[in-house]
Amino acid sequence: MMKRLALSAALLLACGELQAHDFWIEPSTFHPLPGTVVRVGLRVGQNFIGDAVPRYSDGIAQFYIRQDGKDEPIEGADGGDPAGFLRASGEATAVIAYRSAGSPITLPAAEFEAYLHQYGLERVIAERAKRGESGKSGQERFYRYAKALLAGAKSSPDNKSSPDNKPAPAPSRPLGLDYEIVPDDDPAAHLGPLRGRVLYQGKPLAGALVVATPRDQPTGALRVRSDDQGAFSFALPRGGVWLITSVHMVRASFFSTEDWDSLWASLTFDRPGPPQ
């Protein structure tokens, strides 16, 4: 019991100085008019307060927008913030995607365990204990898989101009990222609960912690676990900009110089409805 208390205390102390942070895409607008140039910022932080991450080509594996059925690279200048610019078609909901090349990091044991705890990675805590690594520093390579949705004119829930007026399907189609949050519908247009799946290498991942954070009230973040089909559901209580995040961690491959690979998925969008 004392041991457990001591561990909990150590975790709590370490929580004050966590070095693991969320990553997301923050466009200059989530509702671009046709032809608008959108500035695409990358952010690293917590509680939806993020430091700008300027563009660094060597760190980017993919950075593009899928709009009107086509993929277009997002251009920008190295060292620049925002990291990229795009011209929005403003038609249906478009998906911005970013995949990082992976960065190594080593954290002291207590801080690593605290971060695993915070992100719901108890499975990794147990595996480290099984391997006798609980007291060892955590060596990992982290990969970012961020997406953001840009609503278009056809995405508006008020749009009744066409009989085949359905929410754009693009956000509900997986992009093929190694770890990905895929909504069942278009949350930039859909007014109901947010339902979706978390996919790891294209397959549903059960038991993943998924967190939904509203920008206007980040302390009111919602947390759920994905079910056996990798599905999750949030009854988002307000409109406005939301950040959905999830972290998955796997043992690094035999040839890796790190012990673990962490995969950070995020999805940002502006949900219709009053901010409350």
Added chain:
Amino acid sequence: MTLLKAFVVTVALLCASLLEAHEIGTTQVRLTLHRDNTWTAYIVTAPQTLANKLEAEANEPRTSGLTQDQLHAELERFLPALARHIEVRFDDVPSPATVSISELQVVNDLTIPDFVELRAGGAMPAQAKTVSWRYDLTYATYALQLADSDDAEPETHWLQGDVRSRPFPIAANNPPPSHVDIAWQYLQLGFKHIVPEGLDHILFVLGIFLLTTKLKPILVQVTAFTIAHSVTLGLTMYGIVSLSSRIVEPMIALSIAYVAIENILTARLTPWRPAVVFGFGLLHGMGFAGALTELNLPRQEIIPALISFNIGIELAQLTVIATAYFGVAMWIQNKPWYRTRFVIPASALIAATGLFWTVQRIFDF
């Protein structure tokens, strides 16, 4: 794993090591230690984000779109709280900071970034040996430029987000060690890395020795091994080559098994044995480098440290061989049963250990 596969993987890893990338943000810090026993730090960062972090900490609503004057007033209000996020420690004792805003620029121009420059300062104990830094209001990787005296060239250290830096020695209060001190220190380190800490390297050297007690074959093998591990030790230290320890460590274990098994199959120096020992020496050199790289050697100390570390390793190897020879072989090498009752059982034991380590290191149990 075939040799070809091992080669392909090695090349891939070497290329991959050139592609390391961190999430570098826009915050920059310049920390200077002064002769009058004070320190100053200039922190340049994004002002609105900084205000939001402090507002969130105070459970206040987040502001946005503030003008330069409004933002100045907002940050002024939080200066005492901000000071608590700047942690300068001398010999691990914190030095309380006072903070002021030295410059603030907020313009509505995409090409000119907004920034605030904070000036922090405090007292520095006389004769402090080390200084460490932490600024926990940033999440991205940033550069800390540290000048440990007024006229010192600042050194750049990259820090991960809100992590505390390691303690940096303050040159003025740490007389540099002499070359003799450095050489002695690393010679000891090299020796200890083999005896007693490097049981796998000891078994490899014993495997070399057990082939034959004749001087020439031992000299040929030890020379090949020494040249090879010296080469990769140096190249690894300078970051020219790098190979995952997950590959190096099982291969080292396999090399132990190889020399021991060959000892069982033959009692003479085969033409390929020196080449194989040379190849394994390359791997052992990378293993040796691990002990040195962990020390984060200052660049000017790398060469004397490398040389003396290597000498320490050679002395340890010779110690192992001398102990084996004078302790055992000298007394029984001429017995008719020397090979059947000593060399082969001892080699079998070494081979079994090497194979066990190989499996253990591959499957990580």
